[in-house]
Amino acid sequence: MPETARQPRGEPHDGPFLGDFVCFSIYSASLAFNRVYKPLLAEMGLTYPQYLVMVVLWEGDDRTVGGIGEVLSLDSSTLTPLLKRLEGMGHLTRARDSHDERVVRVRLTPAGRNLRLKARVVPGCILEATGMSMDELRRLQGEIDALRRNLEAANG
Amino acid sequence: MPETARQPRGEPHDGPFLGDFVCFSIYSASLAFNRVYKPLLAEMGLTYPQYLVMVVLWEGDDRTVGGIGEVLSLDSSTLTPLLKRLEGMGHLTRARDSHDERVVRVRLTPAGRNLRLKARVVPGCILEATGMSMDELRRLQGEIDALRRNLEAANG
DNA sequence: TACGAATAAATCGCGCGCAATCCAATCGCA
């Protein structure tokens, strides 16, 4: 699918070209990562987005829905049902803040905190699957983050 | 969210670490790309996956469902309804192959071919939004593709 | 103090992605 392009920046052209394919590469890599994570996380009964929320909470408990959404760039229409599922599994509680009833505070249960132990093997497996060194990954991550920031800036 | 890790390869550790976050970066960049594409593609009435299928068909018409799926790493349970929507929009036709009735051949209509003209401005807009040079993007794409290949290999 | 604006979360509808399953057509081999 990759095909080198020769057009100058911003001008129309006949076919698809590089700008598209960086996106396709990322899209496709994202799906590929998901397929690697799925069997690992299935042992904990988690999906990847659910795992991300748990990681965020392990890093810092007692957050609001919006606070979690800020870290993950997801909004309440995605998070509310996801959090309800995690609540249903007994990993966290959702409760309105008594000082501001608009806010829902999300807190880990002991079971949710405990799940972190089971999750300890995950990053090593993922690292293994990438087939890359930590240094390579660190550098690559930096570049992708820079790209994401540019995209977010361009989007307003 | 990024936080540097110090653990040696493959060993358990207390918190999430780099291997996870490369994935998060890609996941998040993928969503960010989608948000940039959405308004552009909305003018053509396409979603990003639909656009990808159209790009594949513009590159080479008259493909099977499986053939498209091979290029995009998607299977029939994703593609069948997507292709039906594109068919409903009048961009393509779906017909069983007369020599092998198991196979469905997907072909562009004149309208579908014509849509390519409207799509010509898209890559330039995307390139602009990335805020990167073509050379940078080309290199980055190569690294991400290598990562994806590793993941697919690790996954069997 | 009352009332409109702003804010936080929830709800709804739709389109992916994918595992699991099903079905029909074709192939392979005795």
Place this chain on the structure above:
DNA sequence: TGCGATTGGATTGCGCGCGATTTATTCGTA
């Protein structure tokens, strides 16, 4: 020739992502 195995798609069920709307609460200000 027949029959089990394989293959290509379709279907179903579920969990995201997100735009659009709704509801409840709080804030700002006259």
